[in-house]
Amino acid sequence: MKTDNTDYEYNKDEQGKQIAALLDEKAxxxxxxxxxxxxxxxxxxxxxxxxxxxxxxxxxxxLSHWVSWADHHRVAMAGLALAVLVSGFLIMQSLSTNETSxxxxxxxxxPPEAFVDKGFEPALNQSASL
Amino acid sequence: MASSQELSDFLRDVERRxxxxxxxxxxxxxxxxDIVQDAMFKLADKYPDKPVNEYPxxxxxILQNTMRDFWRRQKVRSLWTTLLSSFGTQSxxxxxxDPLDTMDVDDGSQNPATQLEGSQTLQVxxxxxxxxxxxxxxxxxxxxxxxxxxxxxxxxxxxxxxSVKTHCSRALHTxxxxxxxxxxxxxxxxxx
Amino acid sequence: MKKxxxxxxxxxxxxxxxxxxxxxxxxxxxxxxxTSLSDDAPAKKWAELTEQQRNVLTPLSAEWNTLRxxxxxxxxxxxxxxxxxxxxxxxxxxxxxxxxxxxxxxERENARKRFQKFHSLSPEEQQNLRNKWxxxxxxxxxxxxxxxxxxGEVYYDPELD
Numbered sequence: 001m002k003t004d005n006t007d008y009e010y011n012k013d014e015q016g017k018q019i020a021a022l023l024d025e026k027a028x029x030x031x032x033x034x035x036x037x038x039x040x041x042x043x044x045x046x047x048x049x050x051x052x053x054x055x056x057x058x059x060x061x062x063l064s065h066w067v068s069w070a071d072h073h074r075v076a077m078a079g080l081a082l083a084v085l086v087s088g089f090l091i092m093q094s095l096s097t098n099e100t101s102x103x104x105x106x107x108x109x110x111p112p113e114a115f116v117d118k119g120f121e122p123a124l125n126q127s128a129s130l
Numbered sequence: 131m132a133s134s135q136e137l138s139d140f141l142r143d144v145e146r147r148x149x150x151x152x153x154x155x156x157x158x159x160x161x162x163x164d165i166v167q168d169a170m171f172k173l174a175d176k177y178p179d180k181p182v183n184e185y186p187x188x189x190x191x192i193l194q195n196t197m198r199d200f201w202r203r204q205k206v207r208s209l210w211t212t213l214l215s216s217f218g219t220q221s222x223x224x225x226x227x228d229p230l231d232t233m234d235v236d237d238g239s240q241n242p243a244t245q246l247e248g249s250q251t252l253q254v255x256x257x258x259x260x261x262x263x264x265x266x267x268x269x270x271x272x273x274x275x276x277x278x279x280x281x282x283x284x285x286x287x288x289x290x291x292x293s294v295k296t297h298c299s300r301a302l303h304t305x306x307x308x309x310x311x312x313x314x315x316x317x318x319x320x321x322x
Numbered sequence: 323m324k325k326x327x328x329x330x331x332x333x334x335x336x337x338x339x340x341x342x343x344x345x346x347x348x349x350x351x352x353x354x355x356x357t358s359l360s361d362d363a364p365a366k367k368w369a370e371l372t373e374q375q376r377n378v379l380t381p382l383s384a385e386w387n388t389l390r391x392x393x394x395x396x397x398x399x400x401x402x403x404x405x406x407x408x409x410x411x412x413x414x415x416x417x418x419x420x421x422x423x424x425x426x427x428x429e430r431e432n433a434r435k436r437f438q439k440f441h442s443l444s445p446e447e448q449q450n451l452r453n454k455w456x457x458x459x460x461x462x463x464x465x466x467x468x469x470x471x472x473x474g475e476v477y478y479d480p481e482l483d
Contacts (some may be wrong), residue, residue, distance in 0.1 A: 020277075020385065021390065024275065038146065038149060038163075038167075047170060052174070053134060053178065082258070100434075100441050103399070103402075104407070106401065106418045107412070107415050109452050113421065114427065116436075123458070127440075127451050182433070183432055186428055279429075
């Protein structure tokens, strides 16, 4: 009986996903006018977000901190240009041998369930503290 | 804390389907655009400190709340709730049911969201989606389109997991019935 | 002066490299970056995949059509990296594909972040965690459910209601 119910649930879910896949495909095809309006809304939100971030010093904000400092220094721009070129090269390198891609995640010694189990999270956090 | 680039990437990914989902719910593309833009701004304005992995659920909640604000402002709503208040508002699963949920609106060809191109199947699905009671549509969208788990959907909707399953089940039943009615067979057959 | 700028730009490079790599991973699923707005290339159907791709992704054949275009792309990325791994890892990938595809984007996002941390640990620390996971799995489901509830990760924001 339980198996029947599980199969039924699974089939229902499959049906729902099929329908949603069709809807999603349709949603990707919008008029240029609509896309432009969405883009405007997005940019407006991002501008707001940037203003809120300001010069907050944190792990993610450090980069923009650097950039805004460098903006005021002409000579720093030359260093930045060089850095961008070199980092681009390094990123291309890392992309081709990315050992933390999804494939390696799935091939890891721990299963993906371990990485999403909230009950196991404290153990992960303890080990990962650097 | 998400970077502005992460926010931009997230919105870029979600904006098209958020617009369509809202259009199906409010049946008005202009209002849908206002709502989506409003929701984007609220996400950036009110929650600048949230990490990017919280965005999907957060954005959905903001979107739903903004839609509710829109409905509240509709003048028609107050008229209908007065007229329909004599009917029971309690649904089977114990949740208060919005009288508008059961209202059968003739959307016909006036609704811009039904001016459709593409397959007949899609037309039927879109019509069905718009006609669904709000909670069934919300559950369907969150569960299958936004790909949230039952637990996540329940948290987002503020109801039990059982309710989510019931809403989804009913939504699918309606869609399947409408498709069958049009002699369109199963979605699976047409998708291969 | 020149030396200073060389060192400064190298330091900058290292920071950009680390930040961008992390951002790329962070946005892998939820961000699902579209390279162009006009990218209307239809999602590849199962029959359109190469034999190699189908061999790797066999466990997903039944549900392939329900996957979004960008999800299919991510699975194809896995197929591309597959030959780079040893047989043991390859077997694991195949066994875990279904679990992976059925997770929510939210969960996959979290998994990527935590895997990155795991990957950066020393072999001893990784072994330590493997042992802990084995122990964790021995606990009764009730106990594990309790631990999940206690973790305190909040999805729900009361301010929103």
